[in-house]
Amino acid sequence: MLTPRQAQWARLKSTSFDILILGGGISGACLFHHLSAAGYRVLLVDKGDFACATSQSSAMMIWGGLLYLKDLRFPTVWRLCGSRDRLVREKANWVRPQQFRYLVSHNGHRGDLLMSTALHGYWVMGRCRGARPKRSTDFPETSFLKDQVFANSFLYEEAVVDTSDSRFALRWILEGQTDNAVALNYCSPLEASFEKHTQQWRVVLQDQLAEQRKSEVRAGVIVNCTGPWTDQINTQFGFQTPFKHVFSKGVFIGLPRFPNHELPLTMDVGDAGDCMSLTPWGPISLWGPTESSVTGLTDASSIKPADISYLLKELNRFLTEPKSVDDIVSVRNGVRALVVNTNTKANDSTLGLSRKFEVYSDTERPWISVYGGKLTGCVRLAQIATAKIRQIIGARSKPRRSSAVEQVGFEKTTYPGLSISVPTLRWCVNRELCCTLEDYLRRRTNISQWIPRGGLGRNNENRIYLTKISEKLPSAGHSAEEAVRLYESRVIDTDNVIASC
């Protein structure tokens, strides 16, 4: 019998698509959903798992861009506030309003009056929706914070994704799947040529899990949503645009959740006017992110001991009982792909760079490149890209919605050391195109972020359990034991970085 993913592959042979989307992070995922709802035949492919890159490493905030007020980027904040409130309204099961607490420190960059004015201005720019910001001095988190560090605190309202950022992206994909909308992970384009006489792209796709498996598809438009790889893919297929990405690295550490840690806390850090958040997330408190400008993707993708040391140093300034590397439960690293004009010179700091997005349509061939983007602005980005596609290939009549994957609860199980239930591996393989152990532990569940050492446990105590459940994985040519060994080797790489701090 075919696995669900093999069944998706089989569908490629019989269908020609209006649009091929490259990249299943939040930008590609939300666009896939919108195009599917607009009646287009659409194929989304990701060379890895869906949301396996930046979209699994964010701060998970659906926010109006409070920090951008310091650079007076009012239009950006106005638009982001609108996008945030729209997601809260229209995707209430995926995004929920969340109170944040901004801590004003005695020797921070921003004083009491400035913060009060900024937060009220921010609230007004959010069309006065949500709770009005208010000052509050007595709060539960003071139990683990040094009281002499903070002068005051303000409560203000943002929103956060439910469960995780990777599941937020996955939900757009799963809900967007129909008979005419197919999504495939571990699949990437090998060759693409545009035939002028048919006005169609002919694309050879390769299965990254079975090298021999290739398939040829046809599509009217290709959309490059590969985030940090956008420039690389454009170069591979011979496209130039007026934009490029510069990269900045954002690292977080997860620590056992502090007692009484109820709300995300935002605090001033460093000397450059940056902020970090301490966010309660399941059994951990997530601290970060850093913001360091990097030269290339390889540099951006690797976590360095200095990143972790910096995070611990900044956090310990605020804590009554300092934390050490031995306390770390998990580490996550994201690459911010920030859009700039191609002639922009390299800059030491990326903090002041714009966080807007660009959707650029090639003038000669039907190829669209997406630059920048945030979880928060995903719907606006999808709408703009859909409008450009409509200009190229026209509109389609809207289908009656018939989601191939019903999003009604999931088969639940427990995991050693976790009090929150998670979907079973079997459910994720059969219903959510989960292919590897990492897909399951990192993106279908948050186990690898919540249980030490990627879910293996501090002393490898969960290894046997993992080997047992791995028997339910599609084999991909290796045994359950090999799947665990492969996963474990990556965990050991992170162990080594932490150990060398």
Ligand SMILES: Cc1cc2nc3c(=O)[nH]c(=O)nc-3n(C[C@H](O)[C@H](O)[C@H](O)COP(=O)(O)OP(=O)(O)OC[C@H]3O[C@@H](n4cnc5c(N)ncnc54)[C@H](O)[C@@H]3O)c2cc1C
């Ligand atoms: C530290 C950090 C914190 C952040 N916090 C927030 C936040 O709180 N709120 C917010 O709104 N935004 C936040 N962001 C921004 C947000 O996370 C990103 O802008 C967003 O996730 C980018 O999504 P994307 O789809 O463009 O790129 P990605 O998520 O990187 O997706 C690109 C996809 O393309 C795939 N791909 C690459 N090459 C190919 C190929 N050849 N063929 C097919 N597929 C390919 C990759 O596998 C990947 O899945 C944060 C970012 C960082 C780094």
